[in-house]
Amino acid sequence: MTLLPLPVPAGPDALSILPALEDALAGRAALVPYAAEGPPPVIAPHDPAELPQRLAVAVGTSGSTGRPKQALLTADALTASADATHAVLGGPGSWLLAMPAHHIAGLQVLVRSLRAGTTPLPLDSRDGFTAAGFARAAWALRQTGAARRYTAVVPTQLGRLLADQDGLEALLGFDGVLVGGSATPQVMQQEALDAGVALRLTYGMSETAGGCVYDGVPLPVTRIHVDNDRHVVLGGATVASGYLGEPDLTADAFSTDPEGVRWFRTDDLGHFDESERLVIDGRADDVINTGGLKITPGVVEDAIARHVPGVLDAVVIGLPDVEWGEAVCAAVTLIDPTARITARDMREELRGILPDPALPRRVVTLPAIPQRGPGKPDRAAIRLALQAD
Numbered sequence: 001m002t003l004l005p006l007p008v009p010a011g012p013d014a015l016s017i018l019p020a021l022e023d024a025l026a027g028r029a030a031l032v033p034y035a036a037e038g039p040p041p042v043i044a045p046h047d048p049a050e051l052p053q054r055l056a057v058a059v060g061t062s063g064s065t066g067r068p069k070q071a072l073l074t075a076d077a078l079t080a081s082a083d084a085t086h087a088v089l090g091g092p093g094s095w096l097l098a099m100p101a102h103h104i105a106g107l108q109v110l111v112r113s114l115r116a117g118t119t120p121l122p123l124d125s126r127d128g129f130t131a132a133g134f135a136r137a138a139w140a141l142r143q144t145g146a147a148r149r150y151t152a153v154v155p156t157q158l159g160r161l162l163a164d165q166d167g168l169e170a171l172l173g174f175d176g177v178l179v180g181g182s183a184t185p186q187v188m189q190q191e192a193l194d195a196g197v198a199l200r201l202t203y204g205m206s207e208t209a210g211g212c213v214y215d216g217v218p219l220p221v222t223r224i225h226v227d228n229d230r231h232v233v234l235g236g237a238t239v240a241s242g243y244l245g246e247p248d249l250t251a252d253a254f255s256t257d258p259e260g261v262r263w264f265r266t267d268d269l270g271h272f273d274e275s276e277r278l279v280i281d282g283r284a285d286d287v288i289n290t291g292g293l294k295i296t297p298g299v300v301e302d303a304i305a306r307h308v309p310g311v312l313d314a315v316v317i318g319l320p321d322v323e324w325g326e327a328v329c330a331a332v333t334l335i336d337p338t339a340r341i342t343a344r345d346m347r348e349e350l351r352g353i354l355p356d357p358a359l360p361r362r363v364v365t366l367p368a369i370p371q372r373g374p375g376k377p378d379r380a381a382i383r384l385a386l387q388a389d
Contacts, residue, residue: 006020108209180201324361
């Protein structure tokens with residue numbers, strides 16, 4: 001089987017790849033999608049005979065915490081994800097494509113549309129995402145008379161839509177609004193739910209053919225367990241067959257149990273709450289060693305979102321510190337963009353909620369959280385912003 005690089009245009013022209021994608025889902029092609037405006041992807045050396053049967057796409061991972069890889073997804077994995085998503089949303093429908101289609105989240109919108117026998121409506125965001133543009137596209141989708149309408153966005157997009165009256169009204173016209181790519185701030189979640197948005201928080205990645213856990217509950221084709229090191233391990237029909245040309249990484253991250261179930265050990269740490277819903281605490285490689293304690297950034301981010309007034313979003317990282325080893329530092333955006341918050345203010349708000357070593361020692365207020373890929377915080381850029389402050 002030969003891997004075919006597939007340039008994916010932005011905006012309305014994204015639909016031009018549907019015939020190629022349909023061939024891939026039928027087992028007639030294996031594609032490597034990439035942004036048409038960028039250079040073609042480097043295809044890692046590999047033995048074609050070792051590629052999985054019915055390979056459909058080798059899709060890039062975000063590379064947000066390491067070098068990007070290409071996850072091998074079969075047609076069966078992609079369609080299992082699409083069909084299970086429609087099952088939990090209440091049935092097939094028409095989709096508004098609001099994310100780049102060369103990333104797994106946008107690609108899955110196209111796969112779901114093909115499975116539903118509908119034509120997705122792509123948002124033209126070549127000049128940037130705007131609430132007005134989203135509202136126009138949502139109105140056009142309503143005019144098609146589709147019985148059920150869905151879309152998928154990242155938290156940054158959701159925040160802009162909630163802050164705009166036309167954007168909010170557009171969101172209310174969908175039967176399901178998937179949000180993922182990174183953690184959605186608690187304040188934003190509550191605002192959307194209070195307004196009546198049919199919000200579904202998704203968790204997944206390229207290695208699981210996109211979101212495989214909705215609102216903390218696995219899709220019907222997904223299994224979850226948390227291992228002794230608190231790593232989240234995902235299994236089931238949507239799991240990738242490995243990484244292209246990376247046998248050692250594949251062996252480290254993927255396994256198949258005696259029942260034939262495929263598993264992927266993520267770099268995320270998590271636990272189950274009292275309702276047995278999965279809660280993601282953060283990434284293992286982001287853990288901060290400070291004052292003799294290991295602090296998970298997600299726990300601090302959640303406390304900031306819940307207990308520090310005015311915070312819209314927060315990303316927590318560790319910076320080297322002579323006394324503490326690493327110091328807990330936070331980059332935040334605020335509901336009032338003209339406001340500021342100091343480390344002292346934040347520490348006072350969180351004292352007694354978090355252990356003292358987990359209290360942020362440096363805080364920077366940013367106009368927006370830097371992104372790397374759809375909804376992925378750019379931790380390297382955030383680190384530079386904190387160091388420069």
